[in-house]
Amino acid sequence: MLTSSLVTLALALPFTIAQNLSVPSTWRDPSTSISRSDRVSIARNCINTLTAVLDTDTGSFSGLGYWQDANVLSAMANLDYFTKSTTNRHAVTDSLNAAFGLYTDYDQYGYNDDAMWWATAAYYGYRAYDDPNLLNHAIATWQHVSNYVITASDASSGTQPNKDFPIEGSCDGETTVGGVFWRPSSSDTSVNSITTGLYIALSAYLASTTKNSTYTDAAILSANFIKTTNMNSEDLVLDTIDAQDCTRSSSSWLFTYNSGKYIEGLSVLAFVTGDHSWTSLMLDVVAAATKAPAWEGSDGIITEGADVTEDNDGIGFKAVFIRGLAEAWSRNSGNTALRALIRSYTNVQYNALLDLASNSSSSSTWYSPAWEGPGPTSFIVWGQLAAVDVLVSAVSVNS
Structure with a gap:
C-alpha cells in the first residue's frame, strides 16, 4: 500500500513529466545584465522608429499590414503599462479611435482575426491608460465576432x-x-x-x-x-x-x-x-x-518569419508568441520554474536581437526579422515589428 506521500508523488508525476519547465543547457545566452532603465530605453528607441512611420489618422504604419499595425500599437500600450507611463498614450489612443471610426468593429477586410487583433490592442490601451472609450471598442468588436x-x-x-x-x-x-x-x-x-x-x-x-x-x-x-x-x-x-x-x-x-x-x-x-x-x-x-x-534550433532562437526581402504574415507571429509568454510570466508569480523558463527564453531572443540581428545608425537601431542574423543594412519596418514585443517583454520579465 502506498503511503500518502507516495500517492501525492504518483499523482504529480504525469504532470511533472509533461511540464518540463527546465531551461535547456544548449540555449544561447538566456540571461541579461542590462539594467531596467536601459532595457526601457532600448524598447522606446525601437518604438520611436515605428512611430516615425505612423499615420494616427488611420492607425497604420507605412510598410506594414493591417493586423500588424494593431500589434505594434499593442506593444506600445504594453510598454506604458509595464512602466506605468503614458509616453505612447496619444499615438495609441488616436490610432485606435481612428481605425474604429473608419472600419465598423475594426473589420477592414472581412477577417474576424483582424478585428480581434485591433480589439485586443484596444483592451491593452484601456489597461494602460484607463480609457473607457477603448474598452467600449473592445466590447463592441467582441460582440461582433461572437456572431461567428x-x-x-x-x-x-x-x-x-x-x-x-x-x-x-x-x-x-x-x-x-x-x-x-x-x-x-x-x-x-x-x-x-x-x-x-x-x-x-x-x-x-x-x-x-x-x-x-x-x-x-x-x-x-x-x-x-x-x-x-x-x-x-x-x-x-x-x-x-x-x-x-x-x-x-x-x-x-x-x-x-x-x-x-x-x-x-x-x-x-x-x-x-x-x-x-x-x-x-x-x-x-x-x-x-x-x-x-x-520553429527553433537547439540554441533556442526562433527561426520563423525571417524574410528580409518583403513583409509577410509570418514575420509577426513570433512577436505574438513572446507577448503571450510575458502575460503568463506576470500572472504566475508563485511558479518560479515557469518564470525562469519564460525569462530565459525571452532573453535568448533578446540577446539574439541585440548581438546578432541589429545594426545601429547614428540615431537608431535597426533589427532584422532573421534573429540569427546578420543585422540589416537599412531600416526594415517589419524587422522592427518582429523585434518590438521582445524588447518590451524583456522589460517585464527581467524585473
Whole structure:
C-alpha cells in the first residue's frame, strides 16, 4: 500500500513529466545584465522608429499590414503599462479611435482575426491608460465576432445562422463548439486557432474587467475547443479545421502565434476562474512551445518569419508568441520554474536581437526579422515589428 506521500508523488508525476519547465543547457545566452532603465530605453528607441512611420489618422504604419499595425500599437500600450507611463498614450489612443471610426468593429477586410487583433490592442490601451472609450471598442468588436462562434445549438442543429452551409457538430469525435470562424463571409468554412485564441484571450480579459460571466463562459467554451479538437499530441496548437467537412490544415502548419495566443488566453482564464486545470494546460503548452523544433534550433532562437526581402504574415507571429509568454510570466508569480523558463527564453531572443540581428545608425537601431542574423543594412519596418514585443517583454520579465 502506498503511503500518502507516495500517492501525492504518483499523482504529480504525469504532470511533472509533461511540464518540463527546465531551461535547456544548449540555449544561447538566456540571461541579461542590462539594467531596467536601459532595457526601457532600448524598447522606446525601437518604438520611436515605428512611430516615425505612423499615420494616427488611420492607425497604420507605412510598410506594414493591417493586423500588424494593431500589434505594434499593442506593444506600445504594453510598454506604458509595464512602466506605468503614458509616453505612447496619444499615438495609441488616436490610432485606435481612428481605425474604429473608419472600419465598423475594426473589420477592414472581412477577417474576424483582424478585428480581434485591433480589439485586443484596444483592451491593452484601456489597461494602460484607463480609457473607457477603448474598452467600449473592445466590447463592441467582441460582440461582433461572437456572431461567428459555433454554439452548442449550432453544433446540434448542424447550422450556423451566419453561414450558408451545413456545419459539423464534431470532428474526429471531438466537438466543434467554441470554434470561431476566421471570416464573417457567409460562405467561408474555416475555423482557425488564431481567431479562436484571440477570442479566448479577449473574452478572459473582459471577464476580468467587467466580472460578467458571459465573457467567462465564452472563453471556457473556446478554450475547450482548442484543447480537445485542435491540438496535437505534443501540446502544440494546430491551425485550421473546415467546419463543413472536418478537413484539416497540414499537421506541419505549426506557427508560434497559435500557441502563444492560447498561452495568453489560458493564463488570463485561469486567473479569472481560479480553475487550476487551465494553469496546468497552460504549463503543458509553454513547456512544448518554448522547445519546439518546428520553429527553433537547439540554441533556442526562433527561426520563423525571417524574410528580409518583403513583409509577410509570418514575420509577426513570433512577436505574438513572446507577448503571450510575458502575460503568463506576470500572472504566475508563485511558479518560479515557469518564470525562469519564460525569462530565459525571452532573453535568448533578446540577446539574439541585440548581438546578432541589429545594426545601429547614428540615431537608431535597426533589427532584422532573421534573429540569427546578420543585422540589416537599412531600416526594415517589419524587422522592427518582429523585434518590438521582445524588447518590451524583456522589460517585464527581467524585473
